[in-house]
Amino acid sequence: MIELRDLYFSYSGSEVLRGINLAIEKGELFGFLGPNGAGKSTLLLHFNGILRPKKGKVLVDGLDPSKKPREARRKVGIVFQDPNDQLFSPTVFEDVAFGPYNLGLRGEKLRERVLWALRKVGMENYADRETKELSFGEKKRIAIATVLAMKPQIIVFDEPFANLDFRGKRLMRELMLELKGEGKTVILASHEADYLSLCDRIALMDRGRIITVGTPEEILGNPGLLREHNLDVPPLVELFLNLGLPVPKSVNEGVEILRKWRA
Numbered sequence: 001m002i003e004l005r006d007l008y009f010s011y012s013g014s015e016v017l018r019g020i021n022l023a024i025e026k027g028e029l030f031g032f033l034g035p036n037g038a039g040k041s042t043l044l045l046h047f048n049g050i051l052r053p054k055k056g057k058v059l060v061d062g063l064d065p066s067k068k069p070r071e072a073r074r075k076v077g078i079v080f081q082d083p084n085d086q087l088f089s090p091t092v093f094e095d096v097a098f099g100p101y102n103l104g105l106r107g108e109k110l111r112e113r114v115l116w117a118l119r120k121v122g123m124e125n126y127a128d129r130e131t132k133e134l135s136f137g138e139k140k141r142i143a144i145a146t147v148l149a150m151k152p153q154i155i156v157f158d159e160p161f162a163n164l165d166f167r168g169k170r171l172m173r174e175l176m177l178e179l180k181g182e183g184k185t186v187i188l189a190s191h192e193a194d195y196l197s198l199c200d201r202i203a204l205m206d207r208g209r210i211i212t213v214g215t216p217e218e219i220l221g222n223p224g225l226l227r228e229h230n231l232d233v234p235p236l237v238e239l240f241l242n243l244g245l246p247v248p249k250s251v252n253e254g255v256e257i258l259r260k261w262r263a
């Protein structure tokens with residue numbers, strides 16, 4: 001469980017987080033939605049102690065990441081928006097092995113862990129490739145493997161869908177649901193409302209504050225709220241609200257609702 005208690009943060013004088021209070025439960029798929037500059041990335045970096053609060057507290061299963069960053073990093077893995085910030089070794093194998101090596105894995109155990117993590121992201125044939133030669137989407141998946149290889153209980157994705165093609169986005173959604181199915185806590189941040197429909201709960205953030213927390217139906221199904229905070233209203237949501245129908249979580253669910261409505 002992650003608890004945020006009256007959290008404040010500023011970069012050289014300008015206040016970016018202003019009194020954040022929130023509890024994210026174990027096993028939740030939790031989304032942060034907010035326009036550019038809302039403070040989402042800054043907030044996520046507090047979850048494993050990369051940033052320390054100026055005031056207030058972060059607790060991860062009762063542990064303070066600013067006091068115990070090593071322990072926090074074993075519990076919480078963060079996938080950065082840009083995979084180039086996460087990958088720094090010559091080969092894919094070395095990049096994915098870096099974390100588990102530091103956890104003490106060696107030899108066959110290390111190799112198994114790396115291949116397991118690569119398989120999770122569908123990249124098991126890429127172990128010997130040079131990281132710098134990969135496409136953005138491939139790098140993104142390797143960056144995720146570097147995090148999964150540490151087997152953290154909580155996995156945080158910052159703008160996971162940015163710059164991915166249709167297939168890449170679908171795989172990303174499937175992976176998040178799979179991780180949730182395994183009992184992991186999955187947290188993601190995005191400025192695109194459309195991508196957060198898979199979440200159990202969403203926190204709407206703007207200008208360093210949490211405006212409201214609710215289910216996808218409550219947040220994404222409220223076009224006035226989204227527009228007020230400079231966020232796009234998902235076209236599917238707009239269509240179903242105009243038809244007076246419940247807001248679906250996916251296109252497939254939407255098709256089912258339309259079928260019943262037509263019958």
Ligand SMILES: Nc1ncnc2c1ncn2[C@@H]1O[C@H](COP(=O)(O)OP(=O)(O)OP(=O)(O)O)[C@@H](O)[C@H]1O
Binds near residue numbers: 012016034036038190
């Ligand atoms: N390293 C930094 N130094 C100074 N200011 C920063 C730094 N990183 C972020 N900021 C500022 O903090 C504010 C919040 O940025 P942050 O990246 O946390 O927002 P965000 O909600 O993740 O935005 P986006 O959707 O654009 O990624 C912005 O005004 C940004 O300019």
